[in-house]
Structures are given as structure tokens and as C-alpha cells.
Amino acid sequence: MAIDTMDIEKVVKAVLEKIDKKGHSMKEETIGVQNPGKGIFSNMDMAIEAAWKAQKKFFKEYNLEDRNRIIQTIREELMENVEALARLGVDDTGMGRYEDKLVKNKLTIEKTPGVEDLKAEVYTGDSGLALIEFSPYGVIGAITPSTNPSETVICNSIGMIAAGNSVVFSPHPGAKKISMKTIEIINTAIEKAGGPENLIVTVDNPSIENAQKMMTHEKIKMIVATGGPGVVKSAMSKGKKAIGAGAGNPPALVDETADIEKAARDIIAGCSFDNNLPCIAEKEVIVVDSVADYLIFSMKKENVYHLENRENIDRLLKIVFDEKGRLNRKYVGKDAKFILNSAGIKCEKDVRAVIMEVKKDHPFVLEELMMPILPIVRVKDIEEGINLAVAVEQGNRHTAIMHSKNIDNLTRFAREVETTIFVKNAPSYAGLGYGGEGYATFTIAGPTGEGLTSTRSFARKRKCSLVGGFSIK
Numbered sequence: 001m002a003i004d005t006m007d008i009e010k011v012v013k014a015v016l017e018k019i020d021k022k023g024h025s026m027k028e029e030t031i032g033v034q035n036p037g038k039g040i041f042s043n044m045d046m047a048i049e050a051a052w053k054a055q056k057k058f059f060k061e062y063n064l065e066d067r068n069r070i071i072q073t074i075r076e077e078l079m080e081n082v083e084a085l086a087r088l089g090v091d092d093t094g095m096g097r098y099e100d101k102l103v104k105n106k107l108t109i110e111k112t113p114g115v116e117d118l119k120a121e122v123y124t125g126d127s128g129l130a131l132i133e134f135s136p137y138g139v140i141g142a143i144t145p146s147t148n149p150s151e152t153v154i155c156n157s158i159g160m161i162a163a164g165n166s167v168v169f170s171p172h173p174g175a176k177k178i179s180m181k182t183i184e185i186i187n188t189a190i191e192k193a194g195g196p197e198n199l200i201v202t203v204d205n206p207s208i209e210n211a212q213k214m215m216t217h218e219k220i221k222m223i224v225a226t227g228g229p230g231v232v233k234s235a236m237s238k239g240k241k242a243i244g245a246g247a248g249n250p251p252a253l254v255d256e257t258a259d260i261e262k263a264a265r266d267i268i269a270g271c272s273f274d275n276n277l278p279c280i281a282e283k284e285v286i287v288v289d290s291v292a293d294y295l296i297f298s299m300k301k302e303n304v305y306h307l308e309n310r311e312n313i314d315r316l317l318k319i320v321f322d323e324k325g326r327l328n329r330k331y332v333g334k335d336a337k338f339i340l341n342s343a344g345i346k347c348e349k350d351v352r353a354v355i356m357e358v359k360k361d362h363p364f365v366l367e368e369l370m371m372p373i374l375p376i377v378r379v380k381d382i383e384e385g386i387n388l389a390v391a392v393e394q395g396n397r398h399t400a401i402m403h404s405k406n407i408d409n410l411t412r413f414a415r416e417v418e419t420t421i422f423v424k425n426a427p428s429y430a431g432l433g434y435g436g437e438g439y440a441t442f443t444i445a446g447p448t449g450e451g452l453t454s455t456r457s458f459a460r461k462r463k464c465s466l467v468g469g470f471s472i473k
């Protein structure tokens with residue numbers, strides 16, 4: 001076979017380009033790197049290898065004070081870029097609302113716990129001393145959703161680094177730009193604070209295949225999956241430690257003792273927050289008959305579109321689900337006005353949500369829509385209300401909201417629904433620490449039981465026992 005000299009020249013040129021002036025091969029880590037120093041790789045194996053090396057260095061050479069400084073710099077760098085992140089979050093995914101994404105990002109930057117969350121346990125007695133300490137897992141594989149893309153990368157990064165790990169992210173392909181931008185900003189901050197390179201990495205071609213590759217890689221010691229039931233199930237089946245933060249369908253239950261006007265305000269605020277994208281957002285309302293009309297009347301004062309006509313509800317139903325009854329992703333996280341107009345229902349005002357009264361088995365009630373569409377179901381009394389709310393939550397153990405002043409009713413529903421988050425008399429986002437107490441996270445692990453994840457969720461408990469000393473009682 002004749003070899004073209006041009007071909008030989010091309011090959012030689014390519015090889016020479018991989019050799020530096022001193023005649024050494026280029027550093028292995030930089031081959032396949034899309035954006036050197038910012039953690040973006042074009043190959044999953046390379047990304048994991050780089051994160052593995054980074055974690056070894058991090059654990060060996062950096063102490064808790066260093067981790068604290070790095071986390072603080074990450075918060076500052078992210079806050080400087082928060083408007084850009086909120087804007088890109090909307091532009092890249094085509095979902096949500098800028099002003100709400102701003103709130104979500106700020107909340108995560110400020111209220112995600114850091115190193116202080118690692119509190120050791122101590123046992124002392126006649127035999128000496130035992131310490132239970134929180135240690136890193138090593139490299140964590142984190143799968144993140146399209147609905148809160150930057151927020152999940154931020155809270156996972158802060159908690160996982162604070163616990164001494166490195167992280168390989170596998171973002172949703174539909175949120176690639178925003179996820180990569182967030183990762184780049186975090187890496188810039190780590191560099192600024194003198195931290196190791198590649199503590200947070202990802203690939204420039206996120207996909208389900210790459211996520212699977214990441215989860216099964218032997219150097220990934222823990223998987224954290226934030227998303228729908230498919231990915232959570234897959235993560236839990238890999239034979240290694242997994243945290244699953246899965247789907248929800250949060251009901252908001254209203255009884256006759258509630259402050260109805262406040263309940264209406266809170267429910268619309270929660271349900272329309274970022275166009276209903278948060279997994280904790282109110283997805284349906286269940287209200288006792290005696291106050292149902294007043295609740296709907298009060299909601300109508302909150303800049304909503306009230307769909308009264310059955311035909312229009314059916315029109316909406318037709319576009320929200322496809323012919324096979326599957327959720328139409330085209331409308332997830334979209335503005336209520338856009339959804340209404342797409343259904344042929346004229347709406348000129350930028351309304352926050354669409355409300356309508358439906359039967360308890362309507363698809364809007366049973367499916368997690370993630371759109372500002374709020375179905376309302378009327379029940380005869382609290383007994384029926386609790387039973388229905390428990391049924392529509394569907395055992396997700398995610399979030400439930402209740403508006404009531406009756407302690408017995410509140411306690412009964414909280415016990416029966418068994419959700420990870422239970423919000424009383426406030427918008428659902430109070431459960432994430434926005435207008436409510438406690439820290440923030442966008443990885444709420446109902447299925448695996450860690451609850452609202454924080455630094456200690458990403459650390460292993462290890463025991464150190466000293467016998468015959470340090471007992472000064």
C-alpha cells in the first residue's frame with residue numbers, strides 16, 4: 001500500500017505537538033482535557049482518574065482549616081457570578097424563572113453546611129477513649145438533574161468537598177452548559193484558595209451512558225443520584241454505597257381551621273416558585289369542602305389563571321401529556337402563560353400559575369407535572385383529606401404541606417404521610433430554609449433515608465479506640 005508523504009507529515013506533526021520543548025511527553029492528565037484546570041474532560045475515565053489523584057492529594061496535604069478556606073472562597077466566587085448563573089440556568093434549560101433561580105442559587109451558596117457539619121462522637125470510660133470521626137469516601141459520583149442544575153452542583157460540591165472527597169459530576173445533558181459553568185466557577189475558586197486541581201470534574205459530553213460508566217467505575221466509592229425514579233433505582237443497584245434523592249408529588253392539605261387567605265398566598269407562592277421545578281413544590285391541593293370555595297376565591301387574588309371550563313381543562317390535558325400518556329417535557333418548567341397559549345387558551349398576562357378544580361383521580365393530581373399547573377381536589381372532611389393526600393404522595397416519602405391550626409390534624413397527617421419534609425403553614429420552600437429554619441440542600445434523599453443531605457451525609461463514620469489512657473474522670 002502506498003503511503004502518502006502528506007499523511008506521514010500529518011502524523012509526525014501530531015506526535016510532535018504532544019511533546020514539549022524538553023522532549024517529555026505531555027502530562028497524561030492534560031490529554032483528553034477540554035478545559036485544563038477547570039475540571040472539564042472529554043473522557044469519563046480521565047475525569048475519574050484526575051479526581052482520584054486530586055482526592056489523594058486533598059486528604060493527605062490539606063487540613064480542615066484549608067477545607068474551610070476553600071469552601072469560603074467557593075461561596076464568594078459563586079456569589080460574584082450568581083446573576084450570570086441564574087440567567088444561564090434559564091437560557092440553557094429553557095425552564096424556570098430568572099428571579100426565582102437567583103433566590104435558589106443564593107440560598108444554596110449561603111445555607112449549604114460546610115466543615116462545621118462534621119461533629120465527632122466521643123465515648124470515655126474506664127477502658128479509655130473512643131472517637132467516631134467522619135472520614136471521606138474518596139471519589140463521589142454525583143448525578144444531577146435539569147430542574148435545579150447549578151443549585152445541585154453547588155450544594156453537592158460544598159458538602160462533598162467539606163467532607164474531604166473529590167467529585168465526578170454527571171449532569172443532565174439538557175443542562176450541560178449551566179452545569180459546566182458552575183463546575184468551572186467552583187474550580188476557579190479552589191485554585192484561588194490554593195486547593196488541588198480537579199477536585200470537581202465532569203465530562204463535556206454528559207449522557208446516560210457516561211453516567212452508567214461513572215457509577216460502575218471501581219474508583220467511584222459513593223454514588224449520589226438526584227433525579228427521577230429511573231436514575232435512583234439504577235444508582236441503588238450498583239452494589240456500592242448510594243444516596244438516592246428521587247421524585248416527589250407533594251400534596252398541600254388545607255383544613256377548615258387554616259388561615260385561608262394566608263394558605264392561598266403560601267400555596268401559590270410555593271407552587272409557582274421557579275415554575276414548579278423544585279421537587280418539594282406544591283403539586284396538588286386537597287381542601288375540605290367547607291373552605292374550598294373561599295380558598296379558590298383567595299387564590300384568584302394571587303395573579304393566577306382560574307380554569308373553570310371543563311373543555312379548557314381537557315385542552316390543557318391534551319398538551320401536557322402525549323398520545324401515550326407520557327409527560328410532555330416541552331412544557332416542564334415553562335411559564336403558565338406560555339402553557340395556556342399553547343393549549344389555545346388565550347392569556348395575555350404573566351400569571352404565576354393555572355388553578356382548576358378536578359376529581360381526585362385526574363392525571364394532573366397523580367403525575368408529578370413540574371409545571372405551574374395546580375389541580376385542586378375537594379374532600380368532605382379531614383379524614384378523607386389525609387387519606388387522599390397520603391395516596392397521591394404515592395409513598396415517595398418526599399414532601400407534604402399542610403395549612404391548619406389544629407395540632408391533632410397536623411400531627412396525624414405528618415405521622416401518616418411519612419415524608420422527609422413536612423411544612424406547616426408556609427410555602428413548601430420554607431422546608432429548604434427559605435423563609436424557614438434550617439440549612440439548604442437540593443438533594444433530598446427520601447428513598448435512602450439521609451433526608452436533607454449535608455456534609456456528614458457524604459462522609460464515612462470511622463472509629464478510633466485508645467485503651468488504657470486519657471481517662472481523667
Ligand code: NAD
Nearest residue numbers: 144145146171172211227228231245246247248279443444
Ligand atoms: P431525570 O431523572 O430525567 O434526570 C436526572 C439525572 O439522571 C440526569 O443527569 C440524567 O441524565 C440522569 N439519568 C436519568 N436516567 C438515567 C439512567 N437510567 N442512568 C443513568 N443516569 C440517568 O430528572 P430531571 O428531569 O432532570 O429532574 C426531575 C426529577 O428529579 C423529578 O422527578 C424530581 O422530583 C427529581 N428531583 C429530586 C430531587 C430530590 O432532592 N429528591 C431534587 C431534584 C429533582
